[in-house]
Amino acid sequence: MYDEIRCEYPLPGTGYRVLPGHAFQTKDLECLLDRYTITAEGLLVLHREVWEPVPEEERPYYGTLAWEKPLGKWIRSMKAVPVGDEEIPHHGDIRFYDAFRVKGEDERRVWLEYRARFTEGSVSRIEVEDVQRPASHEDGRTWRGILRGLRIETGLRHNRSRGIDRRGAG
Secondary structure (H helix, E strand, O other): OOEEEEEOOOOOOOOOOOOOOOEEEEOOOOOOOOEEEEOOOOEEEEEEEEEEEOOHHHOOOOOOHHHHOOOOOOOOOEEEEEEEEEEEOOOEEEEEEEEEEOOOOOOOEEEEEEEEEEEOOEEEEEEEEEEEOOOOOOOOOOHHHHHHHHHHHHOEEEEOOOEEEEOOOO
16 A cells, blocks of 8 residues: 655656645555645644544435445445644655646656655655656657557457456457
8 A cells, every 4th residue: 555645845846847735655654545744844744534434324325226236335435534633753765756647748647756855853855756757759659559559469458357468368
């Protein structure tokens, strides 16, 4: 799993704009789907939550035909309730990252990865760890188009239950 981290502290430039409040992912903390914030002051804050059941009549499929389907009663059956914030005295690095759709470039994404160095509970610096952008192709195809073409040329297809396999191979 992973944790979610938002960064209010100024991020170094990458040539791409990250909107304020964007939720990145990290695997450098507890990986319990917790929510953290790096504050503008450079502190790491854990937003503590408890999970409570949602009454059946408040769930999205209550009273519909979907309610009797396998997941109908389960969907949104729990909700996170904030119980307070806790400052975490982290010492070391936290990498956080996400893939962003580039506005105006059909189906293209850019991978941005940052590394925040915490010294005795406070950010000493944030650096760009990695920026990856799909290579431009002479014929203008995107990654999705190239992969689609590869499957056609090689006879590979995607089987949701088993991953990628050869056509006709069970």
